[in-house]
Amino acid sequence: MSENYKIAVIGSGPSGMSAGGRAAERGVSHVVLERSDHLSDTIYKYQKGKHVMATPEVLPLRSSMTFGAAKRETVLETWNKEAQGHKVNVRFNAQVTGITGAKGRFDILINNKETITAESIVMAIGLQGNLRKLEIEGADWDRVQYQLDDPEEYEDERIVVVGAGDAGIENAIALAKQNRVVIINRQGEFARVKDANKALIEAAIEKGEIECFYSATPARLTPGALVLDVPQGQATVQCDRIIARLGAIPPRAFVERAGIVFPSKSQEALPELSPQYESNVPGLYVIGALGGYPLIKQAMNQGYEVIEFILGNNIKPADEPLLERKFGALLQRYTVDQVIDLFREKVPLLSGLTALQLREFLIDGTVHLKAPGEIVFERNDYTTSLYMIVEGNVNVHVDPNDFSVVRSLKAGQFFGELGMIAGRRRTASITAADQCLLIESPARTMIKLINSVESVRRAVNDEGMARQIRAYLSHEIKEADLAGLIKGADRRSFKAETVFFNEGDESDGVYLITQGSITVSRNVAGKNIVLAYVPAGHYVGEMGVVGNAPRDATIRAAIDSKAIFIPKPAFLDLIEKLPSLRRRMEEEWLRRLAHKAKMTARPEAGSIIQFLIEQGAGEATDMLLIDESLCIRCNNCEIACAETHGGTSRLDREAGPTVANVHVPTSCRHCEDPHCMTECPPDAIHRSPNGEVFIDSTCIGCGNCERNCPYGVIHMAEKEPAKPGLLSWMLFGMGSGPGQDKARKKDKKDGSEGPKLAVKCDMCKDQKSGPACVASCPTGAAFRVSPEAFFSGHLTR
Amino acid sequence: MQESVLVYRNFLYLKVSAAAAGASLFAYVWHTPLGQPNGGTWLGYTLGVVSLGIVIWLAWYGIRKRRYGVGRARLEDWLSAHVYLGLALVVIATLHAGFQVGWNVHTLAYVLMLLVIASGAFGIYTYVRIPGLITANRAGLTLEQIMALIAELHEDCRKVAVTLGDEINELVQRSAEESHIGGNVWQQLSGRDPLCPTAEALVRVRAIARDLPQAQSENGRKLVLLLARQSELLGQARRDVRFKALIDVWLFVHVPMTLALLAALAAHVVSVFFYW
Numbered sequence A: 001m002s003e004n005y006k007i008a009v010i011g012s013g014p015s016g017m018s019a020g021g022r023a024a025e026r027g028v029s030h031v032v033l034e035r036s037d038h039l040s041d042t043i044y045k046y047q048k049g050k051h052v053m054a055t056p057e058v059l060p061l062r063s064s065m066t067f068g069a070a071k072r073e074t075v076l077e078t079w080n081k082e083a084q085g086h087k088v089n090v091r092f093n094a095q096v097t098g099i100t101g102a103k104g105r106f107d108i109l110i111n112n113k114e115t116i117t118a119e120s121i122v123m124a125i126g127l128q129g130n131l132r133k134l135e136i137e138g139a140d141w142d143r144v145q146y147q148l149d150d151p152e153e154y155e156d157e158r159i160v161v162v163g164a165g166d167a168g169i170e171n172a173i174a175l176a177k178q179n180r181v182v183i184i185n186r187q188g189e190f191a192r193v194k195d196a197n198k199a200l201i202e203a204a205i206e207k208g209e210i211e212c213f214y215s216a217t218p219a220r221l222t223p224g225a226l227v228l229d230v231p232q233g234q235a236t237v238q239c240d241r242i243i244a245r246l247g248a249i250p251p252r253a254f255v256e257r258a259g260i261v262f263p264s265k266s267q268e269a270l271p272e273l274s275p276q277y278e279s280n281v282p283g284l285y286v287i288g289a290l291g292g293y294p295l296i297k298q299a300m301n302q303g304y305e306v307i308e309f310i311l312g313n314n315i316k317p318a319d320e321p322l323l324e325r326k327f328g329a330l331l332q333r334y335t336v337d338q339v340i341d342l343f344r345e346k347v348p349l350l351s352g353l354t355a356l357q358l359r360e361f362l363i364d365g366t367v368h369l370k371a372p373g374e375i376v377f378e379r380n381d382y383t384t385s386l387y388m389i390v391e392g393n394v395n396v397h398v399d400p401n402d403f404s405v406v407r408s409l410k411a412g413q414f415f416g417e418l419g420m421i422a423g424r425r426r427t428a429s430i431t432a433a434d435q436c437l438l439i440e441s442p443a444r445t446m447i448k449l450i451n452s453v454e455s456v457r458r459a460v461n462d463e464g465m466a467r468q469i470r471a472y473l474s475h476e477i478k479e480a481d482l483a484g485l486i487k488g489a490d491r492r493s494f495k496a497e498t499v500f501f502n503e504g505d506e507s508d509g510v511y512l513i514t515q516g517s518i519t520v521s522r523n524v525a526g527k528n529i530v531l532a533y534v535p536a537g538h539y540v541g542e543m544g545v546v547g548n549a550p551r552d553a554t555i556r557a558a559i560d561s562k563a564i565f566i567p568k569p570a571f572l573d574l575i576e577k578l579p580s581l582r583r584r585m586e587e588e589w590l591r592r593l594a595h596k597a598k599m600t601a602r603p604e605a606g607s608i609i610q611f612l613i614e615q616g617a618g619e620a621t622d623m624l625l626i627d628e629s630l631c632i633r634c635n636n637c638e639i640a641c642a643e644t645h646g647g648t649s650r651l652d653r654e655a656g657p658t659v660a661n662v663h664v665p666t667s668c669r670h671c672e673d674p675h676c677m678t679e680c681p682p683d684a685i686h687r688s689p690n691g692e693v694f695i696d697s698t699c700i701g702c703g704n705c706e707r708n709c710p711y712g713v714i715h716m717a718e719k720e721p722a723k724p725g726l727l728s729w730m731l732f733g734m735g736s737g738p739g740q741d742k743a744r745k746k747d748k749k750d751g752s753e754g755p756k757l758a759v760k761c762d763m764c765k766d767q768k769s770g771p772a773c774v775a776s777c778p779t780g781a782a783f784r785v786s787p788e789a790f791f792s793g794h795l796t797r
Numbered sequence B: 001m002q003e004s005v006l007v008y009r010n011f012l013y014l015k016v017s018a019a020a021a022g023a024s025l026f027a028y029v030w031h032t033p034l035g036q037p038n039g040g041t042w043l044g045y046t047l048g049v050v051s052l053g054i055v056i057w058l059a060w061y062g063i064r065k066r067r068y069g070v071g072r073a074r075l076e077d078w079l080s081a082h083v084y085l086g087l088a089l090v091v092i093a094t095l096h097a098g099f100q101v102g103w104n105v106h107t108l109a110y111v112l113m114l115l116v117i118a119s120g121a122f123g124i125y126t127y128v129r130i131p132g133l134i135t136a137n138r139a140g141l142t143l144e145q146i147m148a149l150i151a152e153l154h155e156d157c158r159k160v161a162v163t164l165g166d167e168i169n170e171l172v173q174r175s176a177e178e179s180h181i182g183g184n185v186w187q188q189l190s191g192r193d194p195l196c197p198t199a200e201a202l203v204r205v206r207a208i209a210r211d212l213p214q215a216q217s218e219n220g221r222k223l224v225l226l227l228a229r230q231s232e233l234l235g236q237a238r239r240d241v242r243f244k245a246l247i248d249v250w251l252f253v254h255v256p257m258t259l260a261l262l263a264a265l266a267a268h269v270v271s272v273f274f275y276w
């Protein structure tokens, strides 16, 4: 007879543990199944001494367990004590490997061996997934490990690191200080890793500090010897220890096997849940990070609530105060639930959402009441949020030269999707036509929604294409012609460095670049010479179409890009109907011809473009460059950055490559679609209207952004103590001067560090002087430019 | 690509400074004082006060440079103006003094001023000339990388040298331990080390390697190659240090002389009020 419980909770992270705590408190028969041998594995694995943050502050905590900002150790200790105090029934080392059955009687398979049953299941397994294991003969050797906590622990061992991703490389390098390290790379080179890591590992291999097997896969293992399949056959490596860093298997497959349906294949998709956190499988509940709530406090609240819901007690969610703050003045007329209903009724885009999705959506969003004439956003702003009109009308000022030319949008419609998709400047200004009520949603939430709700995706895509065609070609295109264009057009995606079309190909149509950027290159005397760089928001390929000639240049995606393709006949037809477009196109054509001639004569300019594209110019909106023919290496730029940013410089001048006197220091590129933003639990990274990507004060120091930035520009830093004034330093030698190392606060009793938070270049958005690095460069060597401006201005002057 | 301090804003500050110097010259020629032109006439006073104002403003640059995130102008504006106004002082202050020089505190101030200006002029020359040389000399490496390469080559040399007998061993050992970069100001500025143990080892090892037995000749050649490469890198590093030193060294005249100048000017002003 197997064990039977009313509620089985899978996972003992903040959400699962809180659910267990509430179940224990309510005296319900329950079990919490945890695959590791301790509570809350995700938090257990935070770096030692990490300061755990309790954001969002306004959200009250509702749980049987306590939680507040504290050191990792304190948080874990509190939870351990409280779990014991409440007599929570936790089973450690119990990995759930399968779920079958239905509400009332689920069969839960543990470690592929044992089965227990439960009436309801709460799935709280987070997003960390399972570490991928070595699946070869002998992999159960006790010296195979999948994590490296402290590299200093090992000395004079021969260690094999399997896996050549960032984690593997970082481990190998750390271990090589005291050990003989061999790294096993499945590929022939180090691809898809950070530049800094690639440089480090290649240098270490070159020097012989680390040995590397390329194109090698582990075949079998006996204690002390790993056999590899290599291109020449097989090789045997002696080893005292194996560290396998093979990445994690996302939990999604496991969740799907339990019957839970995800609305789309996209990585960002979340399972659809009822307001009670119940999935499409009745009796199977999903909470915490897996359900799309990435913070500890939220996860704990849901743990509490889900138990209440299962017990039939329909309590109000704890995020109510957050929504109350959001809705502000609206609450004079409505209750929170009424506002939510109103939104769903008035905005078709939101009508397909469940109440839970809508709540979550609104917590991330902002509600605006705008007076007639008030500006929502302006042309050339860099904001990427999407707006929905609940009540009232807005004016879209489509003509850059004439503010009075407007197109109007009414309640139920949305706007701002062009900027959201392209990550580029706004293409039009928007003002309120009358009193209006708008919902603003950050790009990240919106993209999650697009990937989770099919109806939203379709609406944004279809409506979006019409607007993109108008914005990028001509606002004068008539409704009727537009429909025809859309029918013939299709969306195409291009991976970085793939070719749209080659020089000499037949000209079959025109591409409107909606996302990413491209380079235009030509074969001149046997050499591929880059002539131009074209970012999203422009068209390419019109020359051959209009001139009825083959392609006269090759178009290549500089980064992953998307485009709308309009076939030749449809395009020619359009030009026929719109003489003004034809004229503009001819004009642009002539301009491009002149530019082409200039660039062909200066091949070195082309190689600088190529070089900068490799350095991220394809996605940058603003780069710090240094003209080395002027730079006197005084470091005043770095000192200025440190002095205006609490003592930690956000730029590293010396690092970074140089071509033809153009030096690219390590400094933020302010990417159009910032990599750092993708996995920030509190959504602390933003894009300001001027384009600066910055981190606000809600950062919890998780380090995801540091890992995700391909240019290595984000650091985790403790706040530096303040300094005395400049004059006291100069005249009386007090404290430390500009750029000098400050005496760290060493006198803290427990030796603990303060919270380490992410710091990065914010383009000095709060400094009157503009970027301090540039303003403080005595020689004018340092400058910040957008790639477009650089390629069309600086480079050819 | 970018504009240097000298051509900045289409020579705006050159034009301003030239106008100031021109106006002073015009006034000086037009003005017919009683007796010798000198600092004591109303024009003399005016030009003196203007000169002093400029000097103080120029000296303020040292502070302004370190006040980060303050003010809207770029530091490049300040430096461009600093350079040209500083040069204009040669004209303005000379006219103020009415070409009267002698062995007194007034002339001391004047000479100090000329020293500051001359060192500044040298400085701006290095600013324009050297950066490109640094880039070319480094050939894509940072100084740190060059040093790391040298350290690595030392290791490699040592490994090869152990197979080649005591004399070579000692030479290589010495080259590893005693080759250095930088040193005192003069050594930095020379950019060379005539007694470089690595260069010496290279010469001697080449001589010895000729006569090595067959079995060792392969390693002998290897060592010569390694030492030659190391010698090159040392030269590269020393040149880098030399360039940086050239960019910095004149400030050791410019700044102390500025302080001396301010003191002398204080004395000058006090003395003309009391003893005139």
Ligand SMILES: Cc1cc2nc3c(=O)[nH]c(=O)nc-3n(C[C@H](O)[C@H](O)[C@H](O)COP(=O)(O)OP(=O)(O)OC[C@H]3O[C@@H](n4cnc5c(N)ncnc54)[C@H](O)[C@@H]3O)c2cc1C
Pocket: A010, A011, A012, A013, A014, A015, A016, A033, A034, A035, A036, A039, A040, A041, A042, A043, A046, A051, A052, A053, A054, A055, A094, A095, A096, A097, A124, A125, A126, A127, A128, A287, A288, A289, A290, A293, A294, A295, A296, A297, A299, A681, A700, A701, A702, A703, A704
């Ligand atoms: C480095 C880092 C720092 C962070 N810092 C903060 C912070 O300061 N403040 C904050 O609010 N949030 C922070 N977060 C986010 C926070 O960690 C998560 O929001 C939170 O852990 C989510 O809780 P959860 O219960 O949903 O999932 P998790 O905490 O991930 O818990 C899932 C648990 O389920 C177990 N499990 C998984 N699969 C199975 C299975 N098949 N069978 C049995 N058990 C299983 C796991 O071992 C784990 O213990 C941080 C995240 C990271 C990565």
Ligand code: HEM
Pocket: B038, B039, B040, B044, B045, B048, B049, B051, B052, B055, B093, B096, B097, B098, B100, B101, B102, B104, B106, B107, B109, B110, B113, B265, B268, B269, B272, B276
């Ligand atoms: C950069 C600043 C200055 C320099 C380099 C400078 C230099 C000189 C020199 C070389 C002389 C000639 C001395 C001589 O006659 O032997 C002189 C004279 C004089 N200066 Fe200046 N001076 C400066 C500023 C000033 C200022 C600010 C004042 C007044 C407040 C001033 C007042 C005078 C007077 C009154 C004389 C005439 C003294 C005499 O004829 O004996 N000077 N100065």
Ligand code: HEM
Pocket: A634, A778, B055, B058, B059, B060, B061, B062, B063, B065, B079, B082, B083, B084, B085, B086, B087, B089, B113, B116, B117, B118, B119, B120, B121, B122, B123, B124, B127, B251, B254, B255, B258
């Ligand atoms: C009386 C005249 C001058 C005075 C009092 C003066 C004073 C100063 C001071 C105080 C500094 C700051 C040094 C530091 O802290 O780093 C400085 C820097 C400098 N000065 Fe002058 N200066 C004068 C004239 C000139 C002239 C005529 C030139 C050039 C032709 C010049 C070129 C420079 C340069 C290139 C710097 C370095 C800028 C930098 O690296 O930030 N100076 N000067």
Ligand code: SF4
Pocket: A676, A679, A680, A681, A682, A683, A684, A685, A695, A698, A699, A700, A701, A702, A703, A704, A705, A706, A757, A758
């Ligand atoms: S800003 Fe970076 S470190 Fe801070 S919470 Fe976001 S991803 Fe984590």
Ligand code: SF4
Pocket: A624, A640, A641, A642, A645, A649, A650, A651, A667, A760, A761, A762, A763, A764, A771, A772, A773, A774
């Ligand atoms: S723009 Fe400001 S924050 Fe960014 S690197 Fe320059 S000084 Fe630092």
Ligand code: SF4
Pocket: A626, A630, A631, A632, A633, A634, A635, A636, A637, A638, A653, A776, A777, A778, A779, A780, A781, A782
């Ligand atoms: S402040 Fe200007 S001159 Fe000085 S190191 Fe930076 S870029 Fe070079």
